[in-house]
Amino acid sequence: MNRFNWRxxxxxxxxxxxxxxxxxxxxxxxxxxxxxxxxxxxxxETIARLMQIARRAQQSGVPPQLIRQKVMEGVxxxxxxxxxxxxxxxxxxxxxxxxxxxxxxxxxxxxxxxAQAAEHNVPSSRIRSFVAxxxxxxxxxxxxxxxxxxxxAGVPTDPAVRAVQAxxxxxxxxxxxxxxxxxxxxxVRQGESPGEAxxxxxxxxxxxxxxxxxxxxxxxxxxxxxPRTTPRDRG
Amino acid sequence: xxxxPRLQAWLDGDIDFEALPETLRGEAxxxxxxxxxxxTHAVAGAPLGATARVMEAxxxxxxxxxxxxxxxxxxWLVRPRAVRISPLAAAAAIALVAWSVTQFALSPIGTGSxxxxxxxxxxxxxxEARTVALAGDFxxxxxxxxxxxxxxxxxxxxxxxxxxxxxxxxFVIDGSEWRPDPNALSYTNDGFGQQNSVLAVTPVDEx
Numbered sequence: 001m002n003r004f005n006w007r008x009x010x011x012x013x014x015x016x017x018x019x020x021x022x023x024x025x026x027x028x029x030x031x032x033x034x035x036x037x038x039x040x041x042x043x044x045e046t047i048a049r050l051m052q053i054a055r056r057a058q059q060s061g062v063p064p065q066l067i068r069q070k071v072m073e074g075v076x077x078x079x080x081x082x083x084x085x086x087x088x089x090x091x092x093x094x095x096x097x098x099x100x101x102x103x104x105x106x107x108x109x110x111x112x113x114x115a116q117a118a119e120h121n122v123p124s125s126r127i128r129s130f131v132a133x134x135x136x137x138x139x140x141x142x143x144x145x146x147x148x149x150x151x152x153a154g155v156p157t158d159p160a161v162r163a164v165q166a167x168x169x170x171x172x173x174x175x176x177x178x179x180x181x182x183x184x185x186x187x188v189r190q191g192e193s194p195g196e197a198x199x200x201x202x203x204x205x206x207x208x209x210x211x212x213x214x215x216x217x218x219x220x221x222x223x224x225x226x227p228r229t230t231p232r233d234r235g
Numbered sequence: 236x237x238x239x240p241r242l243q244a245w246l247d248g249d250i251d252f253e254a255l256p257e258t259l260r261g262e263a264x265x266x267x268x269x270x271x272x273x274x275t276h277a278v279a280g281a282p283l284g285a286t287a288r289v290m291e292a293x294x295x296x297x298x299x300x301x302x303x304x305x306x307x308x309x310x311w312l313v314r315p316r317a318v319r320i321s322p323l324a325a326a327a328a329i330a331l332v333a334w335s336v337t338q339f340a341l342s343p344i345g346t347g348s349x350x351x352x353x354x355x356x357x358x359x360x361x362x363e364a365r366t367v368a369l370a371g372d373f374x375x376x377x378x379x380x381x382x383x384x385x386x387x388x389x390x391x392x393x394x395x396x397x398x399x400x401x402x403x404x405x406f407v408i409d410g411s412e413w414r415p416d417p418n419a420l421s422y423t424n425d426g427f428g429q430q431n432s433v434l435a436v437t438p439v440d441e442x
Binding site (some may be wrong): 009011012013014068070072073075076077078079083084087090091102109113116138141142145146149173174175177178179181182216235 | 326413426437
């Protein structure tokens with residue numbers, strides 16, 4: 001390669017670094033919370049403590065928008081003072097753990113879903129392997145949430161992960177996946193064990209085992225006469 | 236005009252200068268000076284692609300009419316050519332492309348393109364309510380999306396464009412009572428002692 005091309009490459013690299021650094025730093029350097037936005041809704045001490053939590057979380061690699069979002073949620077819902085601080089502190093701690101588990105490349109929504117799954121006692125190793133197996137963040141998010149909800153309904157980790165992964169591999173929609181835990185809970189209320197309920201609904205997803213038909217298998221919600229929130233069409 | 240064959244033979248290098256008769260040597264020296272002059276001053280050849288352009292022009296002229304002009308345009312469009320660009324301009328172009336890519340890859344939650352959005356119909360039965368609003372992670376939990384009950388039957392609804400993905404939301408009754416969607420697919424602990432409703436929005440091309 002001649003000198004002309006080397007010079008162009010060096011110049012390009014220098015401009016790229018110079019141009020993209022502010023973009024890369026945008027998420028990390030922007031303050032997680034805007035004190036002015038909270039000024040007329042919270043007392044100064046609460047704001048100071050929240051700013052401190054947000055700053056610490058940001059320094060440990062937690063995306064600031066997640067903390068901001070949760071603070072705004074709490075403020076809008078009228079949560080104040082120590083209760084708000086404790087909730088945000090707990091959320092930031094769980095996000096920090098998820099960040100350590102999944103690394104710097106994890107998208108904010110995946111970190112949030114991983115933190116929720118961990119809260120439902122899904123082991124770290126299973127969270128990590130599930131995210132590694134589902135590179136599409138939308139699938140990872142809906143999958144982790146469903147596994148967490150299934151754990152919360154009493155389903156052991158292994159069958160929960162297996163059933164969710166099998167459903168994702170079959171192309172089951174996010175809506176139907178999310179409805180899985182509600183269907184399990186219904187059957188549990190009727191006396192089945194959580195594991196049995198999941199097997200009956202999702203089928204046994206172990207290799208070589210055929211899926212059993214079930215009237216409770218998650219399906220589209222058409223046919224219900226109750227008012228429901230429903231995705232309609234493209235915007 | 237014809238050239239003496241002996242002078243031609245000397246120019247071709249077939250015979251030595253001394254072999255020329257005296258009468259031709261003056262003319263031979265003049266040729267020699269002329270050739271030296273050409274060798275000294277003609278340092279550059281024809282411009283790059285000149286032959287091809289001349290031939291195109293000749294062919295187009297020969298063909299004539301709209302067809303010829305179209306052929307000339309087509310040739311102009313598809314013919315490879317050397318583009319001269321300064322190293323600074325090339326580097327700036329590369330940096331601009333790379334910057335655009337990083338901008339796209341690092342776009343935070345909630346900045347997807349409008350084309351990806353899916354309209355979601357939110358519905359809740361609240362006959363006792365005077366106002367019903369919607370708040371969620373899609374509007375920073377600011378209950379500004381108002382639901383309507385045009386016929387006063389207590390069934391409130393709003394149509395909202397959301398990006399594909401999982402969203403958490405709640406209804407706000409009369410400006411103060413936060414209520415989960417009784418018909419949500421799933422619920423999650425909000426960390427403040429309540430349950431958020433959870434909704435999964437699937438892209439239209441995946442439904």
